[in-house]
Amino acid sequence: METLDFRFDSKPVPRAADPALCGVVGSGNLEILVKSGIEPEACRVRIKTSARGFGETWRAVLDSFATSHPAGGTVIAINDMGATPAVVTLRLAQALAEYQGGGL
Amino acid sequence: MIASLAARHSWFEATARARLAGLLDPGSFSEILPPAESNPSPHLALLDLPGAFDDGVVVCYGQLGKRPIFAIAQEGQFMGGAVGEIHGAKIVGMLRRAAQEKPAAVLFLIDSGGVRLHEANAGLIAISEIMRAVLDARAAGVPVIALVGGSCGAFGGMGIVAKLCSAIVISEEGRLALSGPEVIETVAGVEEFDSKDRALVWRVTGGKHRYLMGDCAMLVEDDIAAFRSGATEFLAGWSEPVPSVAHLRAGQQTLENRLAAYASYRDGLQVWAALGVAEPESVPLLDRDALVALKEGLPT
Amino acid sequence: MNASLPRNWDTLRQSRGRRLERAASLGFGKEIPVDRIIDLLEAVIQPGDRVCLEGNNQKQADFLSESLADCSPERINHLSMVQSVLALPSHVDLFERGLANRLDFSFSGPQGARLAKLVQEQRIEIGAIHTYLELFGRYFMDLTPNVALIAAQAADAEGNLYLGPNTEDTPAIVEATAFKGGIVIAQVNERLDKLPRVDVPADWVDFTVLAPKPNYIEPLFTRDPAQITEVQVLMAMMAIKGIYAEYGVTRLNHGIGFDTAAIELLLPTYAADLGLKGKICTHWALNPHPTLIPAIESGFVESVHCFGSEVGMDAYISARSDVFFTGADGSMRSNRAFSQTAGLYACDMFIGSTLQMDMAGNSSTATLGRITGFGGAPNMGSDPHGRRHASPAWLKAGREAYGANAIRGRKLVVQMVETFREHMAPVFVEELDAWKLQKSMGAELPPIMIYGDDVSHIVTEEGIANLLLCRSPEEREQAIRGVAGFTPVGMARDKAMVENLRDRGIVRRPEDLGIDPRLATRDLLAARSVKDLVRWSGGLYAPPSRFRNW
Numbered sequence: 001m002e003t004l005d006f007r008f009d010s011k012p013v014p015r016a017a018d019p020a021l022c023g024v025v026g027s028g029n030l031e032i033l034v035k036s037g038i039e040p041e042a043c044r045v046r047i048k049t050s051a052r053g054f055g056e057t058w059r060a061v062l063d064s065f066a067t068s069h070p071a072g073g074t075v076i077a078i079n080d081m082g083a084t085p086a087v088v089t090l091r092l093a094q095a096l097a098e099y100q101g102g103g104l
Numbered sequence: 105m106i107a108s109l110a111a112r113h114s115w116f117e118a119t120a121r122a123r124l125a126g127l128l129d130p131g132s133f134s135e136i137l138p139p140a141e142s143n144p145s146p147h148l149a150l151l152d153l154p155g156a157f158d159d160g161v162v163v164c165y166g167q168l169g170k171r172p173i174f175a176i177a178q179e180g181q182f183m184g185g186a187v188g189e190i191h192g193a194k195i196v197g198m199l200r201r202a203a204q205e206k207p208a209a210v211l212f213l214i215d216s217g218g219v220r221l222h223e224a225n226a227g228l229i230a231i232s233e234i235m236r237a238v239l240d241a242r243a244a245g246v247p248v249i250a251l252v253g254g255s256c257g258a259f260g261g262m263g264i265v266a267k268l269c270s271a272i273v274i275s276e277e278g279r280l281a282l283s284g285p286e287v288i289e290t291v292a293g294v295e296e297f298d299s300k301d302r303a304l305v306w307r308v309t310g311g312k313h314r315y316l317m318g319d320c321a322m323l324v325e326d327d328i329a330a331f332r333s334g335a336t337e338f339l340a341g342w343s344e345p346v347p348s349v350a351h352l353r354a355g356q357q358t359l360e361n362r363l364a365a366y367a368s369y370r371d372g373l374q375v376w377a378a379l380g381v382a383e384p385e386s387v388p389l390l391d392r393d394a395l396v397a398l399k400e401g402l403p404t
Numbered sequence: 405m406n407a408s409l410p411r412n413w414d415t416l417r418q419s420r421g422r423r424l425e426r427a428a429s430l431g432f433g434k435e436i437p438v439d440r441i442i443d444l445l446e447a448v449i450q451p452g453d454r455v456c457l458e459g460n461n462q463k464q465a466d467f468l469s470e471s472l473a474d475c476s477p478e479r480i481n482h483l484s485m486v487q488s489v490l491a492l493p494s495h496v497d498l499f500e501r502g503l504a505n506r507l508d509f510s511f512s513g514p515q516g517a518r519l520a521k522l523v524q525e526q527r528i529e530i531g532a533i534h535t536y537l538e539l540f541g542r543y544f545m546d547l548t549p550n551v552a553l554i555a556a557q558a559a560d561a562e563g564n565l566y567l568g569p570n571t572e573d574t575p576a577i578v579e580a581t582a583f584k585g586g587i588v589i590a591q592v593n594e595r596l597d598k599l600p601r602v603d604v605p606a607d608w609v610d611f612t613v614l615a616p617k618p619n620y621i622e623p624l625f626t627r628d629p630a631q632i633t634e635v636q637v638l639m640a641m642m643a644i645k646g647i648y649a650e651y652g653v654t655r656l657n658h659g660i661g662f663d664t665a666a667i668e669l670l671l672p673t674y675a676a677d678l679g680l681k682g683k684i685c686t687h688w689a690l691n692p693h694p695t696l697i698p699a700i701e702s703g704f705v706e707s708v709h710c711f712g713s714e715v716g717m718d719a720y721i722s723a724r725s726d727v728f729f730t731g732a733d734g735s736m737r738s739n740r741a742f743s744q745t746a747g748l749y750a751c752d753m754f755i756g757s758t759l760q761m762d763m764a765g766n767s768s769t770a771t772l773g774r775i776t777g778f779g780g781a782p783n784m785g786s787d788p789h790g791r792r793h794a795s796p797a798w799l800k801a802g803r804e805a806y807g808a809n810a811i812r813g814r815k816l817v818v819q820m821v822e823t824f825r826e827h828m829a830p831v832f833v834e835e836l837d838a839w840k841l842q843k844s845m846g847a848e849l850p851p852i853m854i855y856g857d858d859v860s861h862i863v864t865e866e867g868i869a870n871l872l873l874c875r876s877p878e879e880r881e882q883a884i885r886g887v888a889g890f891t892p893v894g895m896a897r898d899k900a901m902v903e904n905l906r907d908r909g910i911v912r913r914p915e916d917l918g919i920d921p922r923l924a925t926r927d928l929l930a931a932r933s934v935k936d937l938v939r940w941s942g943g944l945y946a947p948p949s950r951f952r953n954w
Contacts, residue, residue, distance in 0.1 A: 001152040019140040024119050025156040026181035028633075028826070033139050033157055048144075048154045051828060060890050079144065079154045084824040085890040086635045086865035094922055114932055116953075117630065276954045277935075303949035310954060326935075388954055389943065 004047040004055050008066035012040045012073050016101030023091045030080040030088060032095040037075035049080035061085045065092045074099065113328045115253040116277040120162050120177035123213055126328035127251075127335070128166035128175065135164045137194060145188050147223040156182045159190040163198040168211070169336045174202050177213035180256035185216030187262065188223040192230020199237035203244040209339050210241060210248045212269060217284060218260020231261035238268045247271070247344045251331050252278040253324075257309065259284045270344060271321035273334045274311040276392065280319065281309040303388060307372030312387060312395055316376060316402075317362075325392050416585025419550075423448040423587055424610065434563045434606075435595075436613040441471045444611060446479045448587050449551050454484040455504070456549035456577050459491055460740065461624050461691070461779075462570040462712040466492055467591045467615035468553035473497040484508070486547050488536060488573050488740075489779075490515050499528045508547055509777060510534050516774035523775065523845055533777045533851065537744045540573070543580035552581035552588045555619045556612075558599055559592040563606035566599040569713035569721065569736035570621065574604065576741045582608035593618040600733035623715040623948050625691045627665035629931045635822055635865050638914065638924035640666035643755065644675050646868045646917045647818060647861055648684045651797040655687045657747045657784045659756025663820045665695040667755070672702035672930040689746040689784070692717040692728065692736070694947065698930035698940045700727055709746055710738040711780070720944035740780075747784035752797040753816040754784040758853060759825065760836050763881045763893065765856025765871060767819055768838040775845065778853045785854040787815040801860060804872040814872065817854065820863040823889030830891035832884065856880075862887055866894075867913045874910060886911040 019035040030049075037044055043066045047058060065071065069092075076095075083091070115123060124133055137158070144155025160182035164175050176195050178185040187195075202210045219227040238248050250269040252258045257279030258266040266272055266280055274280065283291075285299035285308075298304060307313055315323040322338055324330040345351065366375050376384040380403045390398065412418070426447040436444050449455065449472075457472070458465045472480075473494045483504035490496065490512040498504040499522055508531035512519050522528040534542070543549065554577055557568030567574055581588050589611045590604075644667060647653065658664040671685055681704055688708045690696065694717060699705050708727055713736055721728045721736045729737050747754065758767035770776055791798070791813070798813030805814045821831045838850035862869045862884060869883040878901075886902035888894030905911040914921050931937045934951045 001149070001154055019138075021121075021139050021157070024179060024181045025154060025160075029181070031139075031156060035140055050154050054828060057828075057890050060895055064890075077157070079156055081154060082828070084635075084822060084828065086822050086824070087633075089865070090634060090638070090921055090924070097922055113927075117926070117932060301949050303952045303954075306952065306954050312954070388952075389938075 002049050002052045002055070004049065004058055006045045006059060006062055008043045008045070008063055008071075009041060010043045010066040010072040011070035013070040013096065013100065015073070015099055017098055020095055020098035022095035022098055025079045025081050027081055028083055028087065030078055030083040030091060032091050033077045034095050034099040035075045035077070037073055040073040043071040043074050043076065045076045045078065047078040047080060049078075049082075051080070051082045057085060061088050065089065069093070069096055071096060112325075114326050115275060115328050115331055116255060116326050118328060119181065120179040120213060120215065123328060123331075124162060124164065124166070124175055124177050127211065127213070127332050128168060128173075129170060132167035133164055134166065135162060136198070137163065143190070145190055145223065147188060147226065151222055153222070159188060159194065160185060161191045161194050163194045168209070168332070168339070171208040171339070173209045173211055174198055174207050175211040175213065178215045178254070180215035180254040183220060185254065185256045185262070186218065186220035187216060187227050187230050187234070188220040189226035189230055191220070192227065192234055196230070196233045196237045199234070199241045199248070202246045203237075203241045206244060206246055210246060211251060211335060212248055213251045213254075214258045214262055214266050215254025215256045216258060216260075216262040217256050218262050228261075231265070234265050235261075235268055238265060242270060242344055243347055245344050247339065247342055249273060249335055249338060251335060252280055252320075253311070253326060253331065254278070257281070267319070270342065271338060272314070272319065273322045273324060273331060273338060274314055274320040275324050275326040275331070276311040277326045278311040279306070279309040280314050285309070304371065307388065312390075313372045313375070315395070316379060316381070316387075316399055323392055323396055420585045420587065423450075427611070432611070434611060435561070436611050438614055438616060441468070441613050442475055444589070445472055445475050448589075449475075449480050449483070451480060452482045452484075453550040454486060454547065456543070456552040456581065457485060457487045457495065458552065458554040458573060458577055459495070460488045460572045460712065462572055462621050462714070463555045463619045464492055465553050465555040465591050466494070466620050467613070467617075468555075468589065469494040472553065473501060473503065475503060477502040484531075486539070486543070486549060488539060489513065490519060496522070505529060506531060508532055508534065508539065508542070510536050510539050511777040511779040512775055516776040520773055520775045520845065530775075530847075533775070535778065535782045536573075536740060536780045537748065537783045540576040540741050543576060548584045548586070549577070549581045550586050552577050552586060554578060554588065554590045556590045556592045556604065558594045558596045559590060559609075559612040560596055560599050560606075563609040563612055564599055564602045565590055565592070565604035565609060565612075566596070566601060567603040569718050569738060571603065571738045572712040572740050575739060578604055578608050587611075589613070591615040591619065600735065601731045603737075621715055623951070625660055625693050625714045626716070626947065626951055627660070627662055627693070627695055628934050628951055629665070629669055629695060629929055629936065630933050632662050632666045632669070632926065632929060634924050634926060636663050636666040637670070637926060637928055638919070638921050639663060639820055639822070639863050639865055640670045641674055641919050641924055641928075642868055642914060642917055643667055643818065643820060643863050644670060644680070644684075645678065645919060646912060647753075647816065647863070648675070649678060649680055651752070651800050651816060653684050653753045653797050653816065655751045655795070656685060656753040656755070657689045657751050658693070659781070660691070660693075661757040663757050664755055665693065666929070668693060668695040668699055669929040669931055671699040671704045673928050675704075676702065689743045689751055692721055694934070694937050694945055695931070697937050697945060700724060701940050702930070709743050710736065711740040711743040712738045715948050716946040719946065720941050723944050744780050744783050747780065748786070748788050749791055751784065751815070752795055753818060755818040755820055756781060756785060757821055758819055759831065760833050760838075761819060761821065761831055761862070761884070762833060762836050762856070763884055764877075765859040765862070765880065765884060766836060766852050767854045767856075767859070768836045768850075768852050770838045770841050770851040770853075772837050772841060772844070775841075775851070777851070781853050785817050786858045787817060791815070801872055804870070805860075814860065816860045817858045818861045818863060819854065819859055823864050823866065823891050823894060830893070832888035832891045832893045834893055864889060867911055867916070870910050870912075873908065879905065879910070883910050
């Protein structure tokens with residue numbers, strides 16, 4: 001297992017459902033917990049993952065997420081069982097939507 | 105599009121949280137120890153494995169048909185729904201609280217292969233505490249209803265727990281047994297039991313077989329709404345019996361009779377024939393309603 | 405001009421006569437007792453013969469293969485094997501036991517690793533790895549078999565054969581062998597007084613043997629809908645909206661992966677909601693995929709011609725004879741040679757998956773230490789320059805590729821992949837493993853499944869790249885990198901250039917297609933389990949035990 005910590009600048013996101021949970025820690029899947037943090041213009045992420053050595057891939061996936069979505073003011077905790085970037089990207093979008101009130 | 109298929113929300117496929125969302129009255133779900141307030145298993149962390157925030161089980165208050173109930177839902181996708189220390193403690197706490205607060209029922213959404221082997225003795229102790237807590241809740245007059253229809257079924261210690269509940273509501277996809285098919289094959293060889301023959305596995309452990317054998321009170325479709333209406337209907341006509349030695353003795357006798365009648369059989373097909381089913385080979389393809397009608401027509 | 409001896413013009417016929425005489429002298433008639441099959445094989449096969457061993461995705465002449473492997477290498481040796489698929493252990497035994505030393509084939513699948521080892525030890529000489537149509541073609545040119553060992557469902561006393569739904573390669577093999585002085589031996593699952601229909605006439609067949617057990621059939625084309633992921637649903641939505649709908653693809657072939665199974669299961673739901681029923685996916689060259697049942701039942705599909713059959717589908721196929729090709733007896737007639745021809749020339753689109761793709765769009769499923777071959781994918785996944793008839797999809801693709809004044813159309817060859825496979829193996833790579841494999845095997849060409857210049861579109865979870873619209877190798881490369889996600893080659897993209905390609909519609913994201921990825925849920929699948937497929941079929945589909953959870 002590997003623990004990774006990141007911080008990204010991101011535009012503030014309005015919160016409606018705090019905290020919000022998405023996904024399950026199953027094979028090739030992950031769970032994402034979005035809570036409110038204290039920095040309105042930043043998104044902090046802590047990942048615990050079963051797959052070692054993919055720190056740079058995580059950084060790229062999360063950076064792209066924090067750039068393309070307003071996610072500032074959140075603290076995101078992730079438990080991962082080897083999800084691919086495609087699954088991570090999808091779950092992040094779902095979790096953030098949930099955090100904003102669940103509306104699609 | 106077949107309308108009945110479009111409307112179906114598979115229990116088998118759903119996560120524990122999705123099952124609860126569809127099972128309870130809308131808006132009544134109130135989680136105890138939600139993910140943001142609980143901790144993943146320290147045992148798994150020691151073994152360098154990622155945990156889940158809720159340790160694979162959701163415990164909550166809720167309502168079913170406006171009656172207050174407690175619910176416990178295992179997440180089969182996380183470590184096969186296996187029972188670890190925190191997972192078990194959450195279940196036991198909920199059952200003990202039920203014995204005190206006396207809700208209309210505890211709905212126990214079982215989806216588990218049994219003990220979480222990574223947690224060894226802590227997991228084993230947790231299972232035995234769950235067994236005791238189920239019986240304590242029932243002794244306090246609170247029915248505990250097992251709902252079995254997830255991908256992991258109810259095996260190992262959780263198979264025993266299921267049988268300690270007041271009743272079991274099961275779907276055809278659900279399975280109930282002690283040792284899992286792979287365990288039997290590993291221990292006794294493929295000649296004894298071919299765990300890859302999935303049709304055989306279901307003929308021996310699956311929901312239809314358990315229902316025909318009288319191990320389960322209700323057989324429902326693999327549909328969250330069907331589990332909801334099944335549980336509601338069952339509770340409406342149920343009052344928890346006062347425990348008695350005579351009742352236990354009768355149960356023991358039933359099991360002994362079963363052993364004497366079927367111990368030499370290798371397949372559910374043989375058992376069904378012995379039960380009086382005219383065309384046993386047709387059973388796996390019958391739909392739920394046809395099977396229920398078949399059972400009601402069997403000699404008793 | 406030198407005087408020369410008068411040439412014999414019937415040596416093949418004479419050789420055939422001598423072989424049949426040897427068999428007759430041992431007391432063999434047309435029906436061979438199962439315990440004397442080795443005597444027969446040793447009587448009619450000669451050292452150095454070219455032998456065709458039938459076997460493909462579905463049926464295998466497994467008993468004849470095992471029997472041949474048990475023959476004496478003193479009597480039978482230096483055989484040249486020609487066969488579609490090298491799939492059974494006994495196929496490789498022939499080489500390890502010294503009966504055969506040369507192989508021409510199409511696909512090796514599970515025996516790929518053993519085959520690679522034999523090649524490295526120089527105990528086997530590989531003529532070539534073909535596509536199916538190439539190999540069938542060569543049966544009628546320079547690789548005509550001396551002896552064909554085939555599999556049939558049933559024989560009658562005269563030796564007429566009934567092939568059942570799994571016709572597959574048999575007609576091509578028998579035609580080439582029987583009409584060029586060869587010997588045809590068939591293993592059959594049963595002997596019948598009266599066949600349901602005659603697929604191979606008795607005078608093309610020399611011997612039949614009742615196999616001790618029915619030939620093995622693998623359910624290769626059954627994809628359990630329960631295993632389709634949300635990401636695959638998303639890619640299927642993009643493919644339907646961004647390719648099927650835009651080109652109006654009516655005639656097509658699908659690969660056998662979960663990606664394309666997801667498309668099949670979205671036809672009655674997502675595609676129907678887009679108003680595409682009757683406008684796409686009406687005519688297919690395809691095995692009878694169980695996941696196509698909901699689309700058939702929804703009235704999407706008018707016709708399906710099959711390479712072979714699929715386990716459990718026979719009753720369903722018989723009951724849908726408007727859709728499938730069936731005989732007067734009611735059972736399906738498949739034919740790989742004809743269906744491959746349809747896939748090559750009569751389809752407007754091929755869509756399938758791969759394990760690796762490079763920056764030129766070349767793709768391969770070959771991995772180190774395995775020689776696998778590609779079966780039919782290279783035929784169907786190629787733009788046939790011989791095609792002349794027009795269709796809207798073909799013309800639109802042609803104009804995109806060659807400009808408004810194009811004098812030919814273009815087949816759509818679509819590769820659909822998630823950017824990472826399991827265990828985070830990237831699909832997009834700078835160099836295919838195929839090149840290393842070529843070196844280690846001493847082959848003349850790298851084993852490329854589909855050449856980059858044949859590929860028209862790439863679909864990934866990140867978007868669709870339309871390579872037809874690229875006007876330079878640099879644009880192609882950046883279009884591919886632009887959908888390669890977070891793989892190293894994807895992250896090495898020229899971001900400005902990819903954005904420019906996006907402005908020109910060459911790279912399109914889900915949002916460019918009006919697709920919200922969060923709507924890509926499994927609820928969109930018309931069937932979410934094998935049991936749902938059984939329900940759709942009205943109980944006619946009988947899935948094999950391993951796919952059941954009831």
